[in-house]
Amino acid sequence: MNSNYQNYCAYMRKIADVQFAAGVLNWDQETYMPSKGTNFRAQQLSTLAGIAHELATKEELGTLLNKLSKDTSLTEKEKRNIAQSLKNYNQNKKYTTAFVEELSKTISETFQAWQKAKANNNFKIYAPHLKKLVQLKRKECELLGYTEHPYDALIDQYEPETKTKQLEILFADVKNQLVEFVKQIAEKPQNKDNFMFLNYNKDKQWNFGIDILKQMGYDFEAGRQDISSHPFTTNFSSEDVRVTTRINENDINEMIWSCIHEGGHALYEQGLPASEYGLPSGEYISLGIHESQSRLWENNVGRSLAFWNFNFNKLKEYFPENLNNISSKDFYRAMNIVKPSLIRTSADELTYHFHVLIRFEIEKALIEGKIEVDDLPSYWNTKYKEYLNIDVPSDSQGVLQDVHWSHGSFGYFPTYSLGSFYAAQFFSQAKKEIKNLEQEIEKGNLNPLLNWLRENIHKHGKYYNATQLCEKITGEKLNFKYFMDYAKQKYSDLYNI
């Protein structure tokens, strides 16, 4: 290995060390930190972020990367790493200190205003701050540059090399095909799910969740599960990947879906090559691909009848008093109720995408300057009526429900839908390539699937971008058809359509 490349690796690993250290501090903050620890923890995190940013933007790194980018002796993987690191470096260098400081200050103020506005159901508290933030985001697009659409520059931060144009096509399909299909479902009688909301003992729920994680192949020697108020996955190397869950004693759903969802994220991180620590080749591709892993496990596997034909009896052993007269089919029906609702985070796997569609349309229009922040509440409510046939009773449950915009995260929402759509396309391919996949799942054997994901997705790190990966695995670019086929097949059966 040439010495410049070695220096590059060492440098990148140093940055990763600082960022992962911050990750440990964040994990601690969400799980075990005593309440009074808050103030100094915020300062410690800010110092670490500053050090990581300083390292990531030093001239020394730029010189090294530029030199290596002309080095023809590198392997293909090395070249790809250098190209990606150089892209990040150049992007980072585009931010002036003045801009970063203004953005950071505005985000902090907007976040506080959002909290207040949501608590008081008063969009006007939020609006002036959000306006300023949208202005800054528009400025950020110019700063970063784009060829087709300014929103591309924002998407690129979460979903590298994916364009507004592609998303427009996907979300047009959502609007044209999925909205229609859900209307058909809405006309059918609803399935029962009352037994999901009986009293489920917390410790038993916890144990069942651990059983499921083990069955999925989550390595507890390279991770652990804890409780936090919002479930998340975090990692400090691919050999220390942690998940959290939350348990609601009166709703078995929360624990089950957070365990499987976060477990899916965690399997991806545990499957990234540890030898590539700190390098693009050791990193996940994009938020969309990350989400494809959590959604594939949560929806394509976890919400399937095959999965519960194996696991329902185990759950019944924990809770015979609640589930004695319930069959695995009843349970499957209950967990797959489709019903338009107000809140994105608790939506079913179909109407979920209408929530994202609305946010995508709003973000794009805001960045294009076609709507103004003051228009958001009425725009939001009209769209909810149009796509979900639902009346939004208050802004707190409407346009104020999500934290994302107050954090300046524009371009993030679409990756949630991308995740489901990639998952459907990958899973369709997995079923073709893995012998008797459904029967294996029905036997509780999830290894063939995990191995397939490891081999086709995890082990490559960021060598391919999302589109390349999708083409390599499935022979074509992301196509909404796979999700729509999955949805139609599953829900036509569930709702007798």
Added chain:
Amino acid sequence: MNSNYQNYCAYMRKIADVQFAAGVLNWDQETYMPSKGTNFRAQQLSTLAGIAHELATKEELGTLLNKLSKDTSLTEKEKRNIAQSLKNYNQNKKYTTAFVEELSKTISETFQAWQKAKANNNFKIYAPHLKKLVQLKRKECELLGYTEHPYDALIDQYEPETKTKQLEILFADVKNQLVEFVKQIAEKPQNKDNFMFLNYNKDKQWNFGIDILKQMGYDFEAGRQDISSHPFTTNFSSEDVRVTTRINENDINEMIWSCIHEGGHALYEQGLPASEYGLPSGEYISLGIHESQSRLWENNVGRSLAFWNFNFNKLKEYFPENLNNISSKDFYRAMNIVKPSLIRTSADELTYHFHVLIRFEIEKALIEGKIEVDDLPSYWNTKYKEYLNIDVPSDSQGVLQDVHWSHGSFGYFPTYSLGSFYAAQFFSQAKKEIKNLEQEIEKGNLNPLLNWLRENIHKHGKYYNATQLCEKITGEKLNFKYFMDYAKQKYSDLYNI
């Protein structure tokens, strides 16, 4: 506040942020980190240590400190901070990169050799590495400089401004007075403690430990207790100070003494002024003073009859099956058995100091070049016979028992004894100043004592050095007499001497 001083504060806080971040990573490593996390955690910690060291030795800091050290407009506290930071800076600058690298490499090798030597009861595996390390430590003394004795330079790292000469006087007292007194005890019939080793349920032990910490005034909103294989206290600000304990189901002692001991350390850290975060005025004085706080709570309070006259009934409520026929006096006698033994960490509060005395004599002689590493086993065994009247059956239980030397920690051991001696002197003064202290303890009211410690010790940070603090509180320098008086009074009664 002048702007140079503000810059100094900001700079010091940045260093503290990095060091405390490393503290969180260490805490996590000892409590919750999954086993496979080890490798990358070591690398992350090493990166953070490197960044902290780089910051602490930058010319920029030196320039600022030198400027401030001539600034007569500073307050006394500010001047003291600058003086201490400048001293640390100058000390840090004395280390050449070559020396640091050689030391670090040697320590790593010596530690590994020590583990192997101890496991195989073979001092010869350890000896060549320890020889090299002792050579480096002698070199370090020269590098750092000293006026009276080379060992002073090493002591100063743990117990600033305390000299070999003072330790010689103290340990001469140990040898002349305490060794003699323990011989008298050895001639007396031994007290019973068999009920300490019955089966004590772990959860109940845990709950009792929490009760005790609360009674001591430990703030659980600014800290927490967890389990680790070796109990320790760590902090990431004075508003996040954590303790760990370990629980042995067949020995109630381990949990009780680790809870009270670590609780004492933690109360000191929680009592340091949060506003002085990162500055000497927000730091503990020395390891000896730190240990004085843990020992005062553990021994002067925790091993007193007054404390158990209040707490024994509570313990009995948890474990009636084990303690029904036992009185608080029986319990008090059992926890204060004095009996020479092989292992320092499990020694009683009197013979403990013989273990330290031996290590002090060895370290001093090694640094002076009066004995060689090869002489250690026989020297060790001779001393154990002389002071403890005990035959050392193997080097694993003898000269190889402690990890300290393999870490290069020479000058550390004496601080353990200093802690007990300071504790005795402080506690004697507290009894004079706090009305009915013993009766308050007997009522379970530990607040007056904590307030006294807060006021006299904790709140001052590092404004005074250990000797100044001791003189300020007790009117005289550290004097072994107070410990000896305490020992004689307590144990003459316990052993009818």
